[in-house]
Every structure is written in structure tokens, then in C-alpha cells.
Amino acid sequence: MFNVLDILGTIAFVISGSLSAMHRKLDLFGIFIIAFVTSIGGGTIRDILIGNTPVSWMQNTTTMYLIGGVTIFSIIFRNKLDYLKGSIFLFDTIGLGVFTIIGVETGINAGLEPIVSVALGATTGCFGGVLRDILCNEIPVLFRKEIYATASIAGGVCFMVLYSFDLDQNITYISTAMLIIIIRLLVVKYKVSLPLFTTANNDLTN
Amino acid sequence: MFNVLDILGTIAFVISGSLSAMHRKLDLFGIFIIAFVTSIGGGTIRDILIGNTPVSWMQNTTTMYLIGGVTIFSIIFRNKLDYLKGSIFLFDTIGLGVFTIIGVETGINAGLEPIVSVALGATTGCFGGVLRDILCNEIPVLFRKEIYATASIAGGVCFMVLYSFDLDQNITYISTAMLIIIIRLLVVKYKVSLPLFTTANNDLTN
Amino acid sequence: MFNVLDILGTIAFVISGSLSAMHRKLDLFGIFIIAFVTSIGGGTIRDILIGNTPVSWMQNTTTMYLIGGVTIFSIIFRNKLDYLKGSIFLFDTIGLGVFTIIGVETGINAGLEPIVSVALGATTGCFGGVLRDILCNEIPVLFRKEIYATASIAGGVCFMVLYSFDLDQNITYISTAMLIIIIRLLVVKYKVSLPLFTTANNDLTN
Numbered sequence: 001m002f003n004v005l006d007i008l009g010t011i012a013f014v015i016s017g018s019l020s021a022m023h024r025k026l027d028l029f030g031i032f033i034i035a036f037v038t039s040i041g042g043g044t045i046r047d048i049l050i051g052n053t054p055v056s057w058m059q060n061t062t063t064m065y066l067i068g069g070v071t072i073f074s075i076i077f078r079n080k081l082d083y084l085k086g087s088i089f090l091f092d093t094i095g096l097g098v099f100t101i102i103g104v105e106t107g108i109n110a111g112l113e114p115i116v117s118v119a120l121g122a123t124t125g126c127f128g129g130v131l132r133d134i135l136c137n138e139i140p141v142l143f144r145k146e147i148y149a150t151a152s153i154a155g156g157v158c159f160m161v162l163y164s165f166d167l168d169q170n171i172t173y174i175s176t177a178m179l180i181i182i183i184r185l186l187v188v189k190y191k192v193s194l195p196l197f198t199t200a201n202n203d204l205t206n
Numbered sequence: 207m208f209n210v211l212d213i214l215g216t217i218a219f220v221i222s223g224s225l226s227a228m229h230r231k232l233d234l235f236g237i238f239i240i241a242f243v244t245s246i247g248g249g250t251i252r253d254i255l256i257g258n259t260p261v262s263w264m265q266n267t268t269t270m271y272l273i274g275g276v277t278i279f280s281i282i283f284r285n286k287l288d289y290l291k292g293s294i295f296l297f298d299t300i301g302l303g304v305f306t307i308i309g310v311e312t313g314i315n316a317g318l319e320p321i322v323s324v325a326l327g328a329t330t331g332c333f334g335g336v337l338r339d340i341l342c343n344e345i346p347v348l349f350r351k352e353i354y355a356t357a358s359i360a361g362g363v364c365f366m367v368l369y370s371f372d373l374d375q376n377i378t379y380i381s382t383a384m385l386i387i388i389i390r391l392l393v394v395k396y397k398v399s400l401p402l403f404t405t406a407n408n409d410l411t412n
Numbered sequence: 413m414f415n416v417l418d419i420l421g422t423i424a425f426v427i428s429g430s431l432s433a434m435h436r437k438l439d440l441f442g443i444f445i446i447a448f449v450t451s452i453g454g455g456t457i458r459d460i461l462i463g464n465t466p467v468s469w470m471q472n473t474t475t476m477y478l479i480g481g482v483t484i485f486s487i488i489f490r491n492k493l494d495y496l497k498g499s500i501f502l503f504d505t506i507g508l509g510v511f512t513i514i515g516v517e518t519g520i521n522a523g524l525e526p527i528v529s530v531a532l533g534a535t536t537g538c539f540g541g542v543l544r545d546i547l548c549n550e551i552p553v554l555f556r557k558e559i560y561a562t563a564s565i566a567g568g569v570c571f572m573v574l575y576s577f578d579l580d581q582n583i584t585y586i587s588t589a590m591l592i593i594i595i596r597l598l599v600v601k602y603k604v605s606l607p608l609f610t611t612a613n614n615d616l617t618n
Binding site: 022025026027028029030031033044048051053054055057058061064075078134135136137 | 460461462463522524525527528531532542546549550551552554555559561562605606607608609610
């Protein structure tokens with residue numbers, strides 16, 4: 001099951017990454033790099049933080065062939081994929097949901113505390129997109145309006161609770177992923193946003 | 207003693223991080239992320255460089271509760287904290303001083319050479335702020351005028367010298383932290399700056 | 413031989429890094445930081461990915477003295493060095509060639525698959541420049557026109573092929589480095605560029 005999740009999340013992030021690179025008018029090579037970084041970034045940082053080295057994608061060439069293949073697929077079918085309005089958003093959210101689950105479960109298996117496992121899940125889910133944005137010199141997705149990390153953390157907490165009830169694994173996986181996807185969709189549909197706290201002194205030079 | 211330093215540095219960086227996030231008008235979640243990254247960033251990179259994994263904040267849930275609590279405190283008392291003009295600068299400098307000490311001492315305990323330990327101290331002290339600036343898509347604090355890393359390196363050298371004399375630990379700690387804080391205050395007060403070296407050819411495209 | 417390569421690549425990247433910092437009008441300390449990050453960045457990320465910690469530059473103080481010395485040399489002879497039009501480009505390309513070789517060979521010695529070793533070589537060659545650009549808040553060199561990573565990957569593939577024929581090591585090293593340097597020179601001379609793939613929908617907010 002773990003493997004299926006990994007493949008599903010990688011495919012989703014490769015599609016969202018390569019569509020997003022094409023929107024930014026990067027050349028052929030830029031598309032491959034962004035697809036690669038978006039799909040392996042979160043897992044790589046997770047592996048580095050817990051000391052699981054060489055990191056996963058280095059131990060398993062399947063990942064590299066999968067990324068290469070799906071990127072070529074995305075380039076060929078770019079206009080078909082783009083027909084679905086918001087398709088980057090969709091695939092990005094699927095990737096976020098799946099990689100959050102993998103991250104939380106990795107944390108549990110490494111014997112980390114629940115709150116730390118949730119943080120590891122959020123790191124795994126979010127940092128592919130964060131690295132992509134840093135490489136493109138944009139404000140990371142974390143700080144944009146779509147409540148990215150909040151959805152991932154809510155999913156991680158949901159996973160920990162269901163996991164503690166010892167339910168069937170598939171139910172835990174599917175509920176967590178659905179929760180993350182639904183939160184992001186609702187947030188975008190109803191334009192929810194988190195509260196701001198302004199200070200009297202707003203001098204940015206401080 | 208080590209633990210007290212760790213808590214002190216974390217509190218200082220959480221306050222400077224969350225004030226700085228509020229100045230940037232980030233939402234509730236953005237404030238938590240920036241506070242988290244600013245306070246654990248330097249130590250995380252230190253742990254990764256020397257191979258101390260899972261990194262410190264993953265082995266000790268106290269850090270996460272401390273960061274959460276102090277961030278909430280900073281949000282509630284944001285206007286009080288902001289009354290102290292330059293309070294971000296103040297807390298940032300305290301964090302820099304304390305984390306530099308922790309970094310240098312970690313290097314010594316890991317058996318690294320003095321010059322490498324000083325570099326590890328500067329990394330630990332500076333990279334929380336650097337990561338914060340990268341995530342916010344700003345020029346990292348390292349390259350701004352306030353002589354950030356230079357103060358940290360001077361403090362690290364001071365620590366190594368006092369350490370070699372085998373003085374009382376507390377004297378070494380306090381002298382190092384004071385030196386870093388005083389250097390930064392003097393630099394800001396007297397607008398000291400390091401020399402520039404211009405080249406005949408200033409073509410930025412090169 | 414390995415050691416000679418390491419020294420050569422470090423010198424090349426320190427010169428390109430410090431010239432590039434002076435072009436950006438950074439102060440004395442900024443020049444040292446950029447020279448340091450450009451020259452150790454790729455190797456540090458390589459070591460972290462494969463779990464070789466403490467990372468190389470921490471185990472060997474020679475690297476730090478070499479970086480310090482060559483940076484001072486570059487500052488003193490900045491105008492001489494700058495006379496060679498495109499000298500940043502030249503030294504950067506030498507560093508790219510040499511560090512790609514070191515990275516691929518490290519991957520082979522760590523028992524990684526050929527395709528993974530090539531990726532590790534490209535990471536080692538490119539990430540010094542990428543980190544430099546991220547710290548300076550610029551679009552990383554990877555996405556600029558000069559076909560940086562493509563040259564590094566081509567060199568890595570060439571190295572793997574020659575290596576499998578069990579040729580004399582020096583021939584393998586020199587052919588790989590020459591190939592990378594020639595590709596970059598030809599690309600700049602003839603303004604080659606990789607194909608773009610545009611989508612019907614170019615909404616960057618997606």
C-alpha cells in the first residue's frame with residue numbers, strides 16, 4: 001500500500017510541477033528540474049531530517065524513471081491537462097494529501113512523538129512546493145492564501161487520531177487524504193482566510 | 207546550563223520571528239511558521255551538517271510546545287513588545303548570541319577543529335534568520351548592513367579563546383554573548399560598515 | 413588525483429563566487445560568504461544526501477584556509493582577473509566540470525545506480541551556484557539561458573560511459589571536464605536554447 005501511495009503522490013506532483021513550469025515558460029530542461037524538485041523535495045527533506053540516507057529517491061531508480069515518464073506525458077498532453085481549469089491546484093492537492101500521509105507514517109515508524117510526526121507529515125507534504133517556489137524566486141506557496149500547510153496539519157492530526165483507534169489502514173489513508181482535499185477546496189470556494197494581527201508599528205525595516 | 211541557553215535562544219528567536227511576521231502582515235499560520243523556522247532553522251542545519259539525526263527539535267517535544275506558547279504570547283502582547291523600539295533587533299541579537307555559543311560548543315563536543323567549530327557556531331546563529339528571509343523572498347539578513355555574521359564569528363572566536371583558558375563556563379558564555387550583542391549595537395549606533403571592493407567591470411549579467 | 417580535483421574545483425568556484433559578489437557590490441564579509449557558499453555548497457548537499465556527515469569541509473580545515481586565501485587573492489587581483497572578459501563564466505564552468513566528476517565518482521563509490529550517480533554529479537556541480545543565487549535573491553543559474561545543468565548531466569553520462577570501459581582514470585576525468593566546458597562555450601557562442609512548451613492557458617496565478 002505504501003508503495004502505491006508513493007507512486008500516486010509522485011505522479012500528482014510531477015503533473016502539477018510540470019504544468020506550473022510550462023506556465024512559467026521555462027525551457028525543456030527547466031520543466032524536468034521543476035517536476036523533479038516538486039515531486040522529491042518533500043521526501044528528501046523528510047529523509048534528511050530523520051537521517052534516512054542515502055535519501056529515498058537515490059535508493060530506488062524507479063522514482064527517476066517515473067518522474068521522467070510522467071513529465072514527458074505532461075508535456076505531450078499539456079493542453080488536455082490544462083483543459084481542466086484548476087488542474088495544477090487539483091494535482092497539487094492530491095500530492096499534498098498523499099505525501100502528508102507518507103510523512104506522518106514515516107514519523108510514527110521512526111518512533112517519533114505524535115506532534116513531531118504531524119510536523120514531519122506537513123514538511124513532507126509542503127516542501128516540494130516550497131522548494132519549487134524558492135527555485136523560481138517566488139513567495140512560497142505556504143504564505144499564499146490557499147491554506148496549504150494548515151490543510152496538511154489538519155490531515156496529519158486526523159491521521160494520528162484514526163491511527164490510534166487501530167482502524168483498517170485504508171480507511172485511515174482515504175479519510176486523511178479526503179479531509180485535506182476537502183479543506184483546500186472549501187477554502188478556495190468560500191475564500192476563507194486566517195486572521196491577521198497587525199502591530200501599531202509597521203515599519204518593515206525592523 | 208546548556209538547556210537554559212537553548213530555551214533562552216528559542217524564546218528570543220520566536221519573539222523576533224513572530225514580530226517580524228506580523229510586520230509583514232502574514233496571517234495566523236504564517237506567524238507560527240516564521241516563528242518556528244526562525245527558532246529551529248539554525249540548529250536544524252547544524253544537526254544536519256554534523257549528522258545528528260533525527261534533528262534536535264524532533265527528539266524533544268518541549269521545543270514545539272515552547273515555540274507554540276511563546277508565539278501566542280507574542281501575538282497577544284504584540285503592541286507591548288513593539289513599544290520597545292527596535293525590539294525585533296534586540297531579540298534577534300540575543301538569539302544570535304546564544305545560538306552562536308550553542309553551535310560552537312556542539313562543534314567542540316563533536317571533536318571538530320576550532321575554525322570549523324566557529325563556522326558551525328555562525329551557521330547555527332545565522333541560519334534561522336537566513337531561512338526566514340528566504341521563505342519571505344527577501345535578501346537574507348547576512349547581506350544587510352547590520353554586520354550579522356561578522357558579530358557571530360567574532361563571538362565564536364572569543365568563545366574558543368576563553369574556552370582554551372579553561373575558565374568557568376558561565377564566564378565564557380556571558381562574555382561571548384555580551385561581545386556579540388555589543389558589536390551589533392555599536393555597529394548600528396555608529397553606522398560602521400565593512401569595506402567594498404568594486405571592479406572596473408560591473409556588468410551584473412556576468 | 414581526487415584531492416587535486418577537489419582543490420582545482422574549489423579554487424575555480426571561489427574565484428567565480430568572489431568576482432560575482434564584487435559585481436553585486438557586497439561588502440568584504442559578503443564576498444567571503446558568497447565565495448564560501450559557492451565553493452562548498454554543491455559538495456555539502458551531496459554529502460547530506462548520501463549521509464556522509466560531518467560533511468567534507470568540516471573534516472578538513474585545508475578547505476577553509478584555501479577558500480580564505482583564494483578569496484583574498486581574488487580581491488587583490490580583482491581587476492586583473494576581470495580583464496579576461498567572461499572570467500566569471502570561465503571559472504564557473506571549470507568548477508562545474510570538476511565538481512560534476514567528483515559527484516559522479518562519489519555516487520559510484522557509494523554503490524549508487526548509474527542514473528542516480530549522474531544526478532548526484534549534477535547536484536554537486538550545480539548547487540553551489542544555486543545556493544549563491546538563492547542567498548542573493550536571484551533566479552537560480554539553472555533556469556538561465558546558459559544550459560548549466562544540461563552540460564553537467566551530459567558530462568556525467570560521458571563519465572559513466574568511459575568509466576564502464578575501464579580506461580585510464582585521467583582520460584576519463586579530462587574528457588568529461590572538456591565535454592562540459594565545450595558544451596557551455598558552444599551554447600553561449602551559438603546561442604543554442606532548449607525548446608519551450610507553452611500552454612493555451614498561461615495564467616500564472618494557477
